[in-house]
Amino acid sequence: MWEYTDKVKEHFLNPRNVGKLDDANAVGEVGSLACGDALKLYLKIDDKGVIRDAKFQTFGCASAIASSSVLTELVKGKTVEEARALTNKDIAGFLGGLPKEKMHCSVMGQEALEAALKNYWGEKYVAPTGEGELICHCFGVTDEQIRRAIRENDLKTAEEVTQFTKAGGGCGECILDIERLLMEVRGEQAPAEGVAPVAEEKKPKRLTNIQRMQLVSKVIDEEIRPSLKKDGGDIELIDIDGLNVVVSLRGACVGCPSAQLTLKQLVERRLRETVEPDIVIQEAQ
């Protein structure tokens, strides 16, 4: 029997926001009967871009149902921009974690959200399998999906890729392709003969202390603070010690149950994307 957290069990036994949303103006559907899990996400977004309601229909296991339930809870009240920043890690994190073999359920939630937001913007919905080169024919997983899962979740092995994307979980013929993608994305050298050498990713140049301080201040002032202020919150830069960035949350962010999520998934993630990939956010005590 899987070891599920109490939160997973709770959301599975008492899922929130089950069903169709008749006046939804954003609908995302991912997965299939053949694949063993599917999620249809309905969102009602108001004219200010705030998600006022969310519902779901899920075909899948306890993890899939719990992930769907928590996803609807997470997106309610968020702006479309805030919702876009949500990742599978947020879903799994709010559930107190998922068994590693079930991480693909959280990824399905993230993909359904993306599909719904695309639908909201009037973009033609393209199933994830339609983007990129098809790698796993059993589960219809593309190279782009695999690359992204590796990057966003710091995956290191083909087994982990399978746990997050299902790719490789069927006949297993694509395992070598998955390993090639892992080497590409992680910038590793191909160890075996016969495998085409992969161009080494150009590593970003290390910033000087002053460059780092300036860039961190700029991103916080120009991007992160305005985003938090929209919800009545704020952030103050306290100190920078090497790669450790110490901040303090202010306003409505103080005491917010999502404070740690804000720090990790908004502040740290954005700074890693724009400044340096190894930055660590710490909250001032």
Added chain:
Amino acid sequence: MSHGPAQDKPQVIYLDNNATTRVAPEVLEEMLPFLSEYYGNPSSMHSFGGKVGGKINQARERVAAALGCDPREVVFTSCGTESDNTALHSAVSARPDKRHIVTTRVEHPAVLNYVKLLEQQGYSVTWLPVDKHGRLDLEHVREAIRADTAVVSVMWANNESGTVFPVREIGAMCREKGVPFHTDAVQAVGKIPVNLKEFPCDYLALSGHKIHAPKGVGALYVRKGMLFKPFMIGGHQERGRRGGTENAASIIGLGKAMELAAAGIQDENTRVKALRDRLEKGLMGAIPEALINGDPVNRLPNTLSIAFMYIEGEAMLLLLDQFGICASSGSACTSGSLEPSHVLRAMGVPFTYAHGSLRFSLSRYTTEAEIDTVVRELPKIVARLRAMSPFSADSETEGQHKAVAACAVERSTE
């Protein structure tokens, strides 16, 4: 008989007996003295150990009597897996010039994975297919046997579907062609009559914990005259055929369990079968879009594998668990793999159903009241999950999903 009598324990409705069974009170009673006061080594020369050795001999006689064979043809092992591995190891080692094996796609992993290992070591393997009811085609078996076949290994009854295979006919074919025949009878023993007198089989594996003996004990029948190569190398125990000090108490328990199993065959095929049929009829009558996996005629009397469209097995199991109901599923999500069980896939069960499969396996302790509880609660669970499913009947894209389902059926029968 009701389970879980203690008030502080939840009531358990245990319908997962193909996974394991409770130890029968009569079995436990026979075992207990050999877990406490009679602890001598059965190989010792003193009478204290000799008493244990005597009880092991009695257990061997009981197993032989239940199987209809000579006690000298019984080797005690640690489990069904060891019995299967030993049989295959012995068969191929004894005839090193023979490099071909015949088996089925739906064997238990104890056979399946051992044969895969042999395949990696250079053996050629014929993997026999099954039809949608999990049945073998005897002509396929006949065609598969070659001059260089080292062993044919076909299970007596499948653990998931319950389908019973024509092992007598297969054994006869093997005998005719001079090829050793092994059958994994772990699920058959205690559920259908097994009488090895005049039965054309050379190796037969059984497991204690499937027939109300404890876990960690099994037996292998090796027909006299068969070349034998031990799998466990060690002392002279089991007449040199399986080294290692005997698991005396469990072997004694297995002997008693085999005696009870032989005596209970009639009950298994009447009362237990009637309960299984009551469960099947109740669920099929109450739940639309359900199908039975397995042979409608030649099926283990205690086994019901049933699948429900549009929902997933693990979710059903966890909701059943809320009522203390224990079953199992062939769905992907219960195993950590991403595809449904190899048995259901080999049977061509459409994905639309395979993901929503449940297996109920009854025992001599199952009651009518327990069956009625399942018939009462499971339809509500299925309805609840279907209401949550995007593929439910009232979905606006139902037509599309039906098309997907039809496609899955087509794919599975290719």
